[in-house]
Amino acid sequence: MGSRMITPFNTDWKFIEGNYTGAEKLDYNDEQWRLLQVPHDWSIEKSFDPHMLYGGNQAYLPRWSVGWYRKHFNVKSSSHKQRVYIQFDGIHNNSEVWINGHFVGKRPYGYVSFQYDLTPYIRWDEDNVIAVKVDNTTLPPDRWYSGSGIYRHVWLICTDYVHVTEWGTYITTPEISSGEAKVSTRIQVTNHYAHDVECNIVTQILDSKRQLKGKIEHRVTLSGFETGEMEQITRVLEPELWSPEKPVLYEAQTIIYCDNKEVDCYRTPFGIREVKLDAQKGLFLNGSSLKLKGVCIHHDLGCLGAAYHDSVMKRRLQKLKEMGCNSIRFAHNPMAPELLDLCDQMGFLVIDEAFDKWKSLSYEHVYDEWWEKDLEAMLVRDRNHPSVFMWSVGNEVEHQGQPSMLRMLEQLVAFCHEKDPTRPVTCALEPHNTPISLRDGSIEAKVEHTKLLAQRVDVLGLNYQEQWYEHYRRAMPDTLILGTETFPYYRGKDNRVKGYLPQNPWFDVANHDYVIGQFVWSGIDYLGETSYPSKGWSSGLIDTCGFRKPVSYLQQSLWSNEPVVHIAVFNEPMRPEHNPHWTMHWKAPGMEDHWTFPEYSGKLIRLVTFTNCERVELVVNNESYGERKLVDYPDHLMIWELPYTPGKIRAIGSNGNEKVCEHELTTAGPPYSIKLQADRTVLPADVHEISHVEVTIIDQEGVMVPNQEFDLTFQLHGDGRILGIDNGDLTSDEPFQGNQRRTHRGRCLVIVQSGHLAGELLLQASADGGLQGETRLKIEHKYK
Numbered sequence: 061m062g063s064r065m066i067t068p069f070n071t072d073w074k075f076i077e078g079n080y081t082g083a084e085k086l087d088y089n090d091e092q093w094r095l096l097q098v099p100h101d102w103s104i105e106k107s108f109d110p111h112m113l114y115g116g117n118q119a120y121l122p123r124w125s126v127g128w129y130r131k132h133f134n135v136k137s138s139s140h141k142q143r144v145y146i147q148f149d150g151i152h153n154n155s156e157v158w159i160n161g162h163f164v165g166k167r168p169y170g171y172v173s174f175q176y177d178l179t180p181y182i183r184w185d186e187d188n189v190i191a192v193k194v195d196n197t198t199l200p201p202d203r204w205y206s207g208s209g210i211y212r213h214v215w216l217i218c219t220d221y222v223h224v225t226e227w228g229t230y231i232t233t234p235e236i237s238s239g240e241a242k243v244s245t246r247i248q249v250t251n252h253y254a255h256d257v258e259c260n261i262v263t264q265i266l267d268s269k270r271q272l273k274g275k276i277e278h279r280v281t282l283s284g285f286e287t288g289e290m291e292q293i294t295r296v297l298e299p300e301l302w303s304p305e306k307p308v309l310y311e312a313q314t315i316i317y318c319d320n321k322e323v324d325c326y327r328t329p330f331g332i333r334e335v336k337l338d339a340q341k342g343l344f345l346n347g348s349s350l351k352l353k354g355v356c357i358h359h360d361l362g363c364l365g366a367a368y369h370d371s372v373m374k375r376r377l378q379k380l381k382e383m384g385c386n387s388i389r390f391a392h393n394p395m396a397p398e399l400l401d402l403c404d405q406m407g408f409l410v411i412d413e414a415f416d417k418w419k420s421l422s423y424e425h426v427y428d429e430w431w432e433k434d435l436e437a438m439l440v441r442d443r444n445h446p447s448v449f450m451w452s453v454g455n456e457v458e459h460q461g462q463p464s465m466l467r468m469l470e471q472l473v474a475f476c477h478e479k480d481p482t483r484p485v486t487c488a489l490e491p492h493n494t495p496i497s498l499r500d501g502s503i504e505a506k507v508e509h510t511k512l513l514a515q516r517v518d519v520l521g522l523n524y525q526e527q528w529y530e531h532y533r534r535a536m537p538d539t540l541i542l543g544t545e546t547f548p549y550y551r552g553k554d555n556r557v558k559g560y561l562p563q564n565p566w567f568d569v570a571n572h573d574y575v576i577g578q579f580v581w582s583g584i585d586y587l588g589e590t591s592y593p594s595k596g597w598s599s600g601l602i603d604t605c606g607f608r609k610p611v612s613y614l615q616q617s618l619w620s621n622e623p624v625v626h627i628a629v630f631n632e633p634m635r636p637e638h639n640p641h642w643t644m645h646w647k648a649p650g651m652e653d654h655w656t657f658p659e660y661s662g663k664l665i666r667l668v669t670f671t672n673c674e675r676v677e678l679v680v681n682n683e684s685y686g687e688r689k690l691v692d693y694p695d696h697l698m699i700w701e702l703p704y705t706p707g708k709i710r711a712i713g714s715n716g717n718e719k720v721c722e723h724e725l726t727t728a729g730p731p732y733s734i735k736l737q738a739d740r741t742v743l744p745a746d747v748h749e750i751s752h753v754e755v756t757i758i759d760q761e762g763v764m765v766p767n768q769e770f771d772l773t774f775q776l777h778g779d780g781r782i783l784g785i786d787n788g789d790l791t792s793d794e795p796f797q798g799n800q801r802r803t804h805r806g807r808c809l810v811i812v813q814s815g816h817l818a819g820e821l822l823l824q825a826s827a828d829g830g831l832q833g834e835t836r837l838k839i840e841h842k843y844k
Contacts, residue, residue, distance in 0.1 A: 207366020352577020
């Protein structure tokens with residue numbers, strides 16, 4: 061429908077690392093360059109360098125270089141006038157783009173989407189060349205692993221000369237009741253002709269079943285080379301409201317007709333939902349009180365680095381959903397647009413964050429020139445997503461409370477309110493970026509300091525400050541508080557976090573109406589922000605393979621309404637994940653969720669059962685160790701101590717007189733084989749889609765063997781490739797690419813990607829001692 065064509069532009073890019081003079085020219089010889097697909101991250105392909113400058117920030121994966129990408133393509137001429145645009149959803153970092161040797165633009169910030177108009181330089185029906193230079197040499201870098209290159213999707217967009225502009229719709233639902241919802245659509249339309257154009261602009265609202273629910277039409281006249289904006293208002297009867305439990309989506313189709321001919325159709329998914337903040341009662345979604353059960357995430361995907369992949373992110377979000385998570389804070393930059401699509405579809409509320417620091421690290425060099433463009437890019441691209449309920453303009457920014465910082469905060473917040481007055485704005489504030497005199501000063505001084513910040517945001521976002529919530533609230537009785545970062549296990553005693561109180565930060569949310577939620581740091585382990593030999597932050601609820609850690613079940617017991625019970629054994633003598641001293645406050649005690657501890661034979665062993673059930677009974681080899689009540693464990697840490705006996709251990713959760721859930725662990729025998737379990741056994745032959753293959757050492761009964769590690773070798777037969785390989789151990793020096801990996805706690809992960817050809821992929825695993833295993837994937841030209 062219409063002349064708008066949006067084409068994925070990810071295949072057959074040529075790449076070379078290094079700075080090559082003249083590589084932007086049309087006739088440059090790129091025959092020897094490497095052929096690849098984007099999204100692509102050249103740093104993740106490298107070996108770790110423990111001596112790398114700023115290595116801890118960037119996971120010791122070298123990135124201080126320049127890379128060039130080139131793509132040849134053809135655009136066929138049409139009978140009507142066409143505009144041709146290229147859209148990049150993220151290039152890290154300092155990108156410059158040419159088309160047929162003509163410079164079309166640069167973008168220093170690596171986390172925003174942007175478009176360029178290629179039309180003036182297109183060679184119709186001939187070879188065209190896009191050239192992209194990526195300069196990743198700016199120092200200092202981000203605090204976390206950023207990756208290098210064209211690491212998100214690219215799109216070629218062809219439109220009529222009259223069309224809806226880039227991210228040119230803005231949909232709001234200012235009035236909502238059970239009977240109807242008012243839907244306002246503001247539309248920007250551009251006329252690239254030199255003469256006036258009359259056109260009809262029709263917007264129709266479709267529900268999730270593609271049924272028409274509303275329609276409005278306007279006839280307008282656009283002057284030559286004019287961009288005009290109009291508002292169209294319609295009403296949807298008996299609207300289905302978007303929520304984390306029921307993420308219902310609608311679509312607005314804006315169709316432009318000129319001379320009774322359709323020239324453009326622009327589609328905008330959106331949701332109908334109402335978010336309200338009550339200074340006394342907290343956050344309300346669609347009239348119901350809601351607490352944000354959230355995590356913070358960075359953008360890397362473990363062994364794939366920064367290269368975005370929808371299937372990998374969806375698998376991670378499914379793990380978060382299992383534990384009752386209903387919200388995500390993007391740390392600390394705009395993410396791939398497809399991630400927001402997933403949050404819309406799966407039901408996650410999102411804090412969309414623009415920046416980390418403002419005038420420090422790499423962004424210092426470009427802040428004054430680019431902050432407005434980059435902030436606007438996030439706001440206009442993301443403002444139609446129902447998942448996005450709050451903007452954040454920064455994280456742990458420098459000079460908190462100083463006049464210069466306060467002026468910048470006011471400026472950024474005001475800009476968000478101007479572009480989108482429907483959403484509140486926050487900034488994540490952290491006590492160690494306050495003036496030195498306040499770090500160890502009186503609580504009265506901290507309160508007065510925080511007041512200056514709270515007056516300039518809609519919600520007071522605080523990192524690791526639960527211990528002061530009540531002080532702040534007494535001084536600011538109309539201020540809502542949000543834990544923008546919280547510890548995953550115990551909250552700290554004071555701002556230096558010298559010790560722990562036996563309480564999870566969630567209780568600071570649950571016990572105070574004015575605290576609207578928490579965002580655990582972090583939801584998922586990530587690369588960077590560490591010190592050698594670690595390659596990343598290992599205190600998340602999920603590791604880099606996407607495997608849940610035992611501590612994640614504590615969070616599930618606090619967040620989920622579904623009955624859960626889970627056994628985790630304290631095992632302090634186990635080899636700990638390395639973390640620099642300043643991250644130890646984020647660590648839970650060493651825990652394992654298996655029952656293979658020969659070193660405890662004849663000794664007492666301590667364990668915890670995480671549960672939201674009223675009672676838990678513990679049974680070892682059919683011998684009951686009694687029943688305990690959750691009411692007696694207000695911190696949700698139901699601790700047991702008993703003699704270790706090999707065999708089976710079961711935790712049985714009950715509500716009332718009914719057993720509602722249980723968790724069982726079995727002692728493993730000697731290693732017997734290698735189990736390969738693929739999450740997707742059928743893939744399209746599109747050179748893009750992937751399957752996660754979980755690889756586990758098992759005994760003869762199929763029980764995972766967690767206490768013996770093996771060096772595994774993988775072979776893939778068929779048209780496909782091993783895209784990445786990982787075991788979740790961030791201290792490992794093994795590369796993320798290749799065909800070998802040592803298991804970690806009995807398992808690892810292989811990510812397999814399909815090729816062009818239909819048929820079968822056979823993945824085989826082997827280890828010394830004769831252990832073997834395999835799995836087969838079917839590759840089809842299309843899904844049956």
